[in-house]
């Protein structure tokens with residue numbers, strides 16, 4: 617794999633490569649595998665949580681396409697794996713445009729080698745905490761038409777970003793056309809089941825000492841980041857397995873999922 621000017625940190629495990637390992641991928645190093653194996657001793661269902669998150673991502677992308685949103689800005693897109701956004705989107709809308717953005721060099725290099733030659737998919741090495749620089753990157757600005765709705769995906773990433781998520785996402789919302797969508801999944805121990813809350817907190821501990829420390833948020837904080845209750849697409853903020861249809865047989869993940877829509881509130 618060609619990294620060009622991208623230099624992965626081989627000394628510290630991080631979320632992108634641990635997640636890749638949990639999903640059975642090959643874009644990870646010994647330090648990531650050791651950290652993920654340690655994490656699994658603290659929270660044994662982490663791989664299943666990762667798979668559930670990917671299923672949520674696929675349903676969110678489908679929802680956007682069903683509602684005439686065929687441009688995607690995938691923030692913290694991760695190492696390519698089964699069911700990438702462009703693969704799902706192009707299965708339904710061959711002209712869909714997808715701009716992937718990730719801070720991790722391995723994710724960016726793997727993404728670029730997967731989509732090289734496509735006019736409809738780009739991969740940008742960027743930090744989502746800098747909305748102006750992400751939106752202004754030639755690989756984003758040159759691909760997405762911001763006068764039309766865009767789906768901004770922030771799936772399983774904002775719990776790795778400390779600070780005020782609402783202000784951060786406002787930086788994207790300001791640039792988006794009415795009808796744009798924000799899709800988010802986020803870890804939280806603000807759940808009714810105390811056993812699940814304890815599992816979620818064990819998951820946070822599992823990432824301690826890696827380059828990707830996790831930060832939980834309450835339901836209210838996540839709704840606020842999405843722009844408020846009024847903007848949420850039904851059924852609102854729910855356990856991600858239950859979006860958009862409740863799956864009572866599935867155990868909880870301690871991750872909430874929701875979509876909000878600009879101009880809908």
Ligand SMILES: C[S@@+](CC[C@H](N)C(=O)[O-])C[C@H]1O[C@@H](n2cnc3c(N)ncnc32)[C@H](O)[C@@H]1O
Nearest residue numbers: 632635692693694718719720743744771772773
């Ligand atoms: C757990 S993975 C989620 C991948 C994908 N969104 C999914 O849900 O399957 C989190 C990703 O967010 C990326 N990430 C973390 N902080 C970031 C930041 N500040 N800017 C861009 N990407 C970031 C990580 O490198 C990693 O690839």
